[in-house]
Amino acid sequence: MPMLDYWNSRIERAPLEELQEIQERKLRQLVDNVYRSSVFYRNRFKEAGVKPEHIKTLDDITKLPFTYKKDLRDNYPTGMFCVPLNQVVRFHVSSGTTGKPTVVGYTRGDVDCWTTSLARSLTACGLGRGDIIQNSYGYGLFTGGLGLHYGAEEIGASVIPMGVGNTERQIELMRDLNATAISCTPSYLLHMNEVARKMGISIKDDTCLKAAILGAEPWSLETRKRIETSMGIKAYDIYGTSELSGPLFTECEEQDGIHVWADHFLLEVIDKNGDPVKEGQKGELVVTTLSKEALPLIRYKIGDITILNNRECVCGRTHPRIMRILGRADDMLIIRGINVFPSQIESVLMTIPEVGEHFQIIAERKGELDDLTVRVEVTRAAFSDKLADLMNLEKKIQYELKKVLQLQTNVELVETGTLPRSQGKSQKVVDRRKI
């Protein structure tokens, strides 16, 4: 069977005007709908002095108030859902900034929309029936595993539902099942390449791998080059967050920006004052979900810094592209695909009386994987002459951090007074990764 160029050629290549008409119609419906069905949005709109009838064209979107991650947290678990819970077919949960997680929900329609979005994206990466996709994103509460799985099945590919970890087995199965594509974090793929080499297996020469769908953490063009040349594959960037559904958008074979499906999502890029940036300038990405039912988001400040490109792509797709994510608008760190906020670490440390209020977070890349070290000062009062007490304290801090972050961290006890005293948040985080 010949390779499909497009999953849905008509919509993916629709003229910009047609896409804008769809967006305008859907935006009006969305605003009407959330005003009726959500106490949260109704109050927000009232505070901003805006009513559904004020939103007529796409330009009117700036009249609407922003939505923040904090809103999801404050309305934990399902306070922002806009459908009765008996219409929700699935939940996903991501770790929160201060211990409370963020819960997202999906109607049947939401899952379908997520799946077809990914079907379009994976097709744009040159994948389809006959491909064997090793899905090495985490299955479970994290959106990556199940999301990619559904999308890959939709395009008729054979999925190996691998999940994370057990690297040697991953490599054996990749080779033995003739996997043609893999989805995981870029750092994990580099790690796999390293482990494969030690096992005497060359991913380039001994496997059928031709493509990798990589995301959930920032990575550079240099990393892409390294992956592509060392493994003999094409590496595509994938973007999405649990608030938007999960992984949704990828680059096409041109590898020149991530196509965002405009019939489902409306993008803005704004500056620090909340005003739109000039075309081609970088700014904070703001997303309005046009099709989501269970948890629609209006002008959601997702926190990623990027550049928007509205020009038609060489591949023929007319949907706007976002350039590689350039950083974060807040202090969030992404470590091995997991979001980490310094405030989470702070709140954990506050519950442990043996450590002082000063701490430092160090993000490093050890080998190919990210590594997080939390340095804390031992308080004078807590210091015991016994080494075992101090070692247990380290383990206790590690355990408490793991509970909240879902991430293994290193803990380093340091002398009182040696960590920089807070002169703003930035000093608490030292990011030594060269991304």
Added chain:
Amino acid sequence: MSGTIKQISLFAENKPGRLSKIAESLSKAKINIRAFTIAEAGDFGVIRMVVDDPDKAYKTLQGQGFAVSETEVIGVEMKDVPGGLADIANTLGKNNVNIDYAYAFVTTSNLALLIIRVDNVKAALKVLKAAKIRIVDDKEVSRI
């Protein structure tokens, strides 16, 4: 408790220059170190020492910002002959006293001293005395 020695312990990161900072502080305060040991656990360690003036050492180091603690340890005179350590260890072991850690030093007067930290100081002093093993206390240490 009489008959014991006040040991100074402090928390130190395991990195270059830390020990010299501690030693300098003590030197400036004219405190003489009698015995000294470092127990390390990866990134950090615990420095333990017996000094001629423990109270002054404690204040000095605390004033420098170190996490310091005082611990009661026992100084035992060890015969500088084969079996010297065995006598002491046997006496304590037989009487169910556990040694948490120990370190030894020899003084200029050719006195071999063993510093021990035990789980039951009172019991240790009692059984050591009964076994006619000589205990060296604070006062004697500061005179060395």
